[in-house]
Amino acid sequence: MEATDLAEPHPVLVVPDPLVLADVPLLCERLCGLYGGGAREVVCDLAALTRADLVAVEMVARLRLTARRAGGRVRMRNAGAGLVALLELAGLGID
Template identity: 50%
Template sequence: MADHDERGPMELTIGGRLAPADVPRLCARLCELVGQAGPGSGAVTLDVGGLAEPDMVAVEALARLQLTVRRLGRRVQLRGITRELRVLLVSSGLDGVVRECPGLRLEVGGEAEEGEEPRGVEE
């Protein structure tokens, strides 16, 4: 996990495999980052491209980070989202809550299994 200089855009890089104990630490780090930047209403970018094998812990972390940033009067956008993470966000219903950086599009779809209705999400 790394972040950029407070003089540049607010960005937090999240990588590796997250454990439940990492979530409060990430939220605290994000509060520090926003506090260093001072007042404003800009977006905080979460670079999630380095997440290893995204799972529901990663989804929980993103949801909690979103809540943390909203409480601080800002918004979150994701960069580096993988197909696997996008599928988890869509299946958990959080794809409308945590947004990708403007201009990025990712379609989720696939073949329906036998006996199932085909489903897909397109932004």
């Protein structure tokens, strides 16, 4: 799992594919580490995800909650149309 991209103004958290439920706490932990390192905003790159499912919805919800608890912000980018629709349906939206 790639952690950051130095070309970005904000750290980038890259979500792996396939994404399984066991990955979600690890992604949250990595996000906390980025905030602990001084980041105030993190970009979560969803480009690798090939399936829009409830695990992806859980991941987005948990990352947003982790960011809020850390006093930071997380932005999602490169989400596929299926995931965007599922997040809208769940009331989470994409950003």
